[in-house]
Amino acid sequence: MLEIRSARKVFYKGQADEKVALDGLSLRLATGEFGVVIGSNGAGKSSMLNAISGALVLDAGQVVINGDDVTAMPVHKRAMRLARVFQDPMRGTAASMTVAENMLLADLRSNKRTLRRGLNATRLASYKERLSLLGLGLENRLDTRVELLSGGQRQSLSLIMAVGGKPELLLLDEHTAALDPRTADIVMQATIRAVEALKLTTLMVTHNMQHAVDFGHKVVMLDAGRVRLEIDGKDKAQTTVPDLIGHFSVKTDRMFLAS
Amino acid sequence: MDIIQNIISSFVSLVPVTLAQSLILAFVVMGIMIPFRMLSFPDLTSEGAFPLGGCVCGVLMAAGMSPLAAIAIALVAGFVAGCCTAFIHLRFRIHTLLAGILMMTMLYSINLRIMGRSNISVFGAPTVFDWVPGLQPGFPASKIAVAGLIALVVFVLLYHFFRTEKGTAVRAVGANPDMAEAQGINVWMATIGGVGLAGAFSAAGGALMVQSQGFADVNMGLGILINGLAALMIGEAIVGKQSVLRQLAAPFVGAVVYYQLVSLCLAAGMPPPDLKLATGLFVLAMLALPSLKRGRGPAPARETVRE
Numbered sequence: 396m397l398e399i400r401s402a403r404k405v406f407y408k409g410q411a412d413e414k415v416a417l418d419g420l421s422l423r424l425a426t427g428e429f430g431v432v433i434g435s436n437g438a439g440k441s442s443m444l445n446a447i448s449g450a451l452v453l454d455a456g457q458v459v460i461n462g463d464d465v466t467a468m469p470v471h472k473r474a475m476r477l478a479r480v481f482q483d484p485m486r487g488t489a490a491s492m493t494v495a496e497n498m499l500l501a502d503l504r505s506n507k508r509t510l511r512r513g514l515n516a517t518r519l520a521s522y523k524e525r526l527s528l529l530g531l532g533l534e535n536r537l538d539t540r541v542e543l544l545s546g547g548q549r550q551s552l553s554l555i556m557a558v559g560g561k562p563e564l565l566l567l568d569e570h571t572a573a574l575d576p577r578t579a580d581i582v583m584q585a586t587i588r589a590v591e592a593l594k595l596t597t598l599m600v601t602h603n604m605q606h607a608v609d610f611g612h613k614v615v616m617l618d619a620g621r622v623r624l625e626i627d628g629k630d631k632a633q634t635t636v637p638d639l640i641g642h643f644s645v646k647t648d649r650m651f652l653a654s
Numbered sequence: 655m656d657i658i659q660n661i662i663s664s665f666v667s668l669v670p671v672t673l674a675q676s677l678i679l680a681f682v683v684m685g686i687m688i689p690f691r692m693l694s695f696p697d698l699t700s701e702g703a704f705p706l707g708g709c710v711c712g713v714l715m716a717a718g719m720s721p722l723a724a725i726a727i728a729l730v731a732g733f734v735a736g737c738c739t740a741f742i743h744l745r746f747r748i749h750t751l752l753a754g755i756l757m758m759t760m761l762y763s764i765n766l767r768i769m770g771r772s773n774i775s776v777f778g779a780p781t782v783f784d785w786v787p788g789l790q791p792g793f794p795a796s797k798i799a800v801a802g803l804i805a806l807v808v809f810v811l812l813y814h815f816f817r818t819e820k821g822t823a824v825r826a827v828g829a830n831p832d833m834a835e836a837q838g839i840n841v842w843m844a845t846i847g848g849v850g851l852a853g854a855f856s857a858a859g860g861a862l863m864v865q866s867q868g869f870a871d872v873n874m875g876l877g878i879l880i881n882g883l884a885a886l887m888i889g890e891a892i893v894g895k896q897s898v899l900r901q902l903a904a905p906f907v908g909a910v911v912y913y914q915l916v917s918l919c920l921a922a923g924m925p926p927p928d929l930k931l932a933t934g935l936f937v938l939a940m941l942a943l944p945s946l947k948r949g950r951g952p953a954p955a956r957e958t959v960r961e
Contacts, residue, residue, distance in 0.1 A: 448836070474838030487836070489829035492822075499819070500826050504838045508819040556837075 397424040397564055397596060402446055402456035404620075416442040417453070418620035424613075426461070427594045431607045434617035435643060440600045443617065444568050447598070449473040461563055475505040477564040478557035480550070482572050487553035490542035494533060494552060497541055498522040501556030525555055529585055547578030554582060558589040565590065567599040571606075583610075604636045616642055665921040669914070674797035676913035677805055678866055679882070681859035683889070683905035684808070685732075686882040688852040689750075691901055692816070693828040694960055697849055698754030698879055699739045700856035702761030703732040705875035707857025709765045712870025715776040722782060725861045732857020733850040735761060740849035743960075744842055750960055758875075765872045773871040781865035797866055804862075805906055808855075816898045824848050825898075831960065877930050884933050885912035887940040 404417040417439050424430050434440050445451035447458055449470040457466045460476050478501075481487045488497050499513050499522075519537060527534040529551050533544075541549060550570060557565060567586065571579035587610060590597050601607055607614050613627035614634065624642055626634055682704055689697035707728035714724035735757060742753040766772065786796040815821040826834040827844040835841050864870045889908020894900045916933075920926065 470835045471838050471840050474836055479836055486830070486832055489826050489833055491829045492825065496822055496825075499822055500834070500837045500839070503819055503823070508823050508839075510815070510818045510820055513817055513819045513822045 396426045396459075396461050397422070397447070397598065398457075398459040399423075399443070399447070400457040400459065402443070402458070403454045404442055404446065404451060405454055408454075415620050416451075417446065417456075419456070420617070420621050422615060422622060424596055424598060426596055428613060429590055429595075429597045429611040430599070430613045430615055431611040432598060432600045432615045432617060433602070433604070433607050433639065434623075438617040439620040440617055441568065442620070444479070444566050444598070444600060447564070448477065448479055448566060476562065477566060478504065478560075478562040479566040480553045480557050480568065480570040482569040484546045484549035484553065484573060487556070488541045488549050491540060493538050493540055494526070494544075495519060495522055495537040497552060498526075498537075498556060498559070501559055505560055505562070525559060526552075528588075529555065529581075531581075545578075547574050547582065550574060550578075550582050551585060554585055554589070558593060558595065561593050561595070563596065565595045565597040567597065567601075569600050569602060572602060604639045607639060608634055608636055614639070661918075661922050665918050668917045668921060670794040670798065672913050672917040673910065674794040674801060674866065676885075676909045677798060677801035677906075678859055678862045679878075679885070679913065680801075680805055680906045680909035681808070681855045681862065682878055683882045683885045683909045684812075685852040685854075685856035685859065686879065687886050687901070687905045688855070689736075689849050690886070691828070691895065692825055693845060693848045694831075695740070695743070695750050695828070695845065695849060696754075697736075697739060697852060698751060699736050699757050699761075699849070699853050700882060701754075701875050701879040702758030702765070703735045703853040703856035703875075704860040704863075704878050705765050705870075705872055706735055706761050706768075707732050707860030708864040708870045708874050709768045709774075709860075709872065710857070711861035711864045712774045712776050713769055715779045715781075715865070716774055718779075721780055721865055725782065725858060725865075728857045728861035729854045732860075733854040735857070736850040736853020737846050739853070740846040744845060762872065769870065769872065772873070773869055775869045776864065777868035782862075783865060801862060801866075809902060809906065812902050813899060816902070877933075880930070880933055880937060881912070882909075884937045884940070885909045887937060888912050888915075891940070 399420060399422040401419045401421050402417045403419055406414045406416055420439065420443060422443075432440050432443070442451055446453055449465070449468055449472075453466060457464055459465065465473050465476070479487075489500065495514055499518065502518065522537060523534045531548055531551055533548060533552060536544075541552065544552065550573070554570070570586070571582050574582060583606065589595070599611065612631065613625065614631060615622055616624040682700055685700045685703065686697070689695040710728040710731045711724045714727060715721060739753050739757040742748055742756060743750050748756070783796045783800050786799045816825060823834065823839045824844045824847070826837065826839060827841050827848070831841050834844070860874065863874065885908040886905060887908070888911050889904030889906070892911065893903045893907050895904060916929065919929070919932065924932070
């Protein structure tokens with residue numbers, strides 16, 4: 396379960412270009428629930444994900460994962476509980492290291508690292524098996540350095556790395572946005588399969604309204620650093636792409652009125 | 655013909671001495687390689703950590719301490735110096751190079767303080783090189799044997815370490831700090847520990863050097879960094895850097911080849927004062943080579959280093 400309690404973050408506080416990134420944002424995601432976050436640029440989606448992962452230190456408010464307050468924890472401690480796939484395929488993998496080494500790093504995310512040999516036969520076999528699920532042939536390229544893979548392959552690898560070890564929370568940060576439509580589809584299908592099979596509590600940020608309609612139990616729309624709209628249950632099943640886009644335009648109208 | 659014969663004969667006569675020297679300086683090259691390649695942390699501490707190790711070792715030996723204990727303490731001093739550089743970079747967000755320059759400048763004063771004067775003679779004091787059985791003490795062969803043995807042990811240990819779970823995590827910090835952090839790796843610990851380890855190697859090189867040459871001098875580190883960098887470039891050009899094994903072998907191979915080249919230049923009559931210019935030009939050429947090969951295209955993506 397993920398809970399964000401009235402999170403507040405102001406950038407450049409007290410300066411002329413002060414920006415309120417998170418304005419008392421509260422959000423609850425039940426265990427096993429798949430939430431999709433939408434919102435225009437600058438609405439606070441990335442700030443929210445960064446606040447959850449620990450990359451952004453909140454001015455006020457709490458982040459609670461499965462009942463434990465993690466607000467004061469640094470990124471590497473929170474990594475024991477959550478996994479994240481970044482928008483940029485380059486950020487989620489170590490380019491100069493091999494596929495197997497990247498898998499090993501993810502494998503040890505929630506474990507204590509020892510002075511024993513990292514890549515042993517057991518592990519290599521299990522990585523081979525897990526990667527073969529993608530159907531991209533990565534299982535035969537365990538010793539290839541990741542920088543030689545295509546963006547789609549790297550992102551697929553990031554995904555497999557993230558869902559391995561069954562994290563308490565999976566954060567997907569527009570993880571298909573940088574891919575071509577076909578590859579994006581493959582990665583998205585793989586995501587859904589993994590999330591459903593492992594019943595992962597997932598928070599996905601996307602600009603793709605079709606994805607927001609098709610996937611997840613709940614749509615959350617952010618605006619100006621707070622939750623503007625939450626659609627779940629039966630309403631979610633009936634929502635269409637034009638509906639969602641409509642909410643964006645309402646916001647635009649209001650902006651016109653305000654200005 | 656005579657000239658060439660002269661050059662060759664004086665070069666060959668220098669080979670054992672140079673080999674002993676290069677095996678000792680290989681530790682400094684290792685101390686440059688680990689932050690630079692494994693952690694993407696270009697580090698200049700070795701210019702200060704090398705004489706630090708030498709000064710600590712010299713003072714302790716002059717005080718009658720056993721040579722091995724003197725090396726051990728020099729090693730710890732170097733480790734602390736490396737840790738400081740990493741900490742300055744991480745805590746105050748100062749560029750790695752500037753953090754290194756700060757550290758090596760401060761270390762110069764510290765080294766002077768440790769010794770109390772600018773140099774110290776430990777000639778005749780027992781050294782680790784005396785312990786080789788069956789060899790005449792003071793002869794290069796004993797130095798080659800001892801330094802070679804330590805180098806071998808260090809190489810094997812590092813090779814195993816960088817393939818363990820912890821070692822892989824340290825390499826991940828160099829490859830992609832953001833990703834490493836997201837995978838639960840403590841970037842601070844890995845960086846401080848790694849740069850500290852490098853400082854320890856540089857200091858160990860300094861300590862061995864003092865035992866080998868019989869005196870310690872605050873200026874013994876002058877230009878060691880650029881020599882080490884040149885050696886590293888040569889080593890990487892020869893054995894490559896695609897795998898952990900190759901990357902770890904590069905400092906040793908590079909150090910041996912580089913110092914033989916220097917000795918050849920000196921034997922060929924190059925005036926010693928020109929050596930630093932030649933080394934600098936060589937490093938520049940090695941660094942410029944990739945962009946020269948590519949021709950006058952747009953500037954390529956540079957190697958990613960932490961800032």
